Amino acid sequence: MSEETARKPFPVSWDQFHRDARALAWRLNGAGPFQALVAVTRGGLVPAAIVAREIGLRVIDTLCVASYDHTTQGEMQVLKGLSDAIMKVGGEGGKGLLIVDDLVDTGKTARVVRQIAPKAHIAAVYAKPMGKPLVDTFITEVSQDTWIFFPWDTGLSFQPPIRDGAA
Numbered sequence: 536m537s538e539e540t541a542r543k544p545f546p547v548s549w550d551q552f553h554r555d556a557r558a559l560a561w562r563l564n565g566a567g568p569f570q571a572l573v574a575v576t577r578g579g580l581v582p583a584a585i586v587a588r589e590i591g592l593r594v595i596d597t598l599c600v601a602s603y604d605h606t607t608q609g610e611m612q613v614l615k616g617l618s619d620a621i622m623k624v625g626g627e628g629g630k631g632l633l634i635v636d637d638l639v640d641t642g643k644t645a646r647v648v649r650q651i652a653p654k655a656h657i658a659a660v661y662a663k664p665m666g667k668p669l670v671d672t673f674i675t676e677v678s679q680d681t682w683i684f685f686p687w688d689t690g691l692s693f694q695p696p697i698r699d700g701a702a
């Protein structure tokens with residue numbers, strides 16, 4: 536589902552995102568032990584910082600993948616895998632690694648992450664039904680035809696009054 540075809544826009548403010556990422560951290564606090572955290576770039580960088588702060592992780596790596604060109608899903612590319620150092624900190628298959636993303640949608644990204652680190656714990660703040668089974672922990676589920684607008688992708692703008700035809 537792309538932004539153009541998604542029927543339900545779901546804008547998330549910084550404040551809301553912080554609260555949801557903190558709720559994720561609460562849930563993950565009892566799910567470890569974790570030796571290191573991995574952020575799935577780029578969307579996972581923001582929740583990763585919040586979760587790392589809350590659960591006291593200081594060893595942090597990135598897994599750099601790209602699939603969406605703005606809103607259209609294309610070929611999945613792994614631009615940077617996990618470093619040797621982080622694989623040594625975690626156990627075999629990424630055991631002990633906590634991998635964080637902002638959301639799981641079709642599950643394509645999480646599937647690639649799972650191939651790279653099959654024993655890692657994968658967490659996302661938001662989940663859509665197709666991707667939900669591919670993550671170990673998430674906080675808020677939204678329908679598949681929802682498009683989540685993250686605060687780093689949006690800004691304040693004028694809204695026409697309802698009377699003048701606002702949606």
Ligand SMILES: O=P(O)(O)OC[C@H]1O[C@H](OP(=O)(O)OP(=O)(O)O)[C@H](O)[C@@H]1O
Pocket residue numbers: 575576577578579600601602603604636637638639640641642643644645666
């Ligand atoms: O479950 P999926 O259908 O794979 O979609 C979820 C992924 O899509 C977005 O990343 P994107 O590839 O757009 O890159 P970005 O994080 O750099 O924005 C989002 O941050 C997830 O990583």
Ligand code: HPA
Pocket residue numbers: 603638640681682683684685
């Ligand atoms: O709902 C979404 N919002 C933002 N980025 C995304 N990438 C996949 N799905 C989404």
Ligand SMILES: [Mg+2]
Pocket residue numbers: 575576577578579636637
């Ligand atoms: Mg992403």
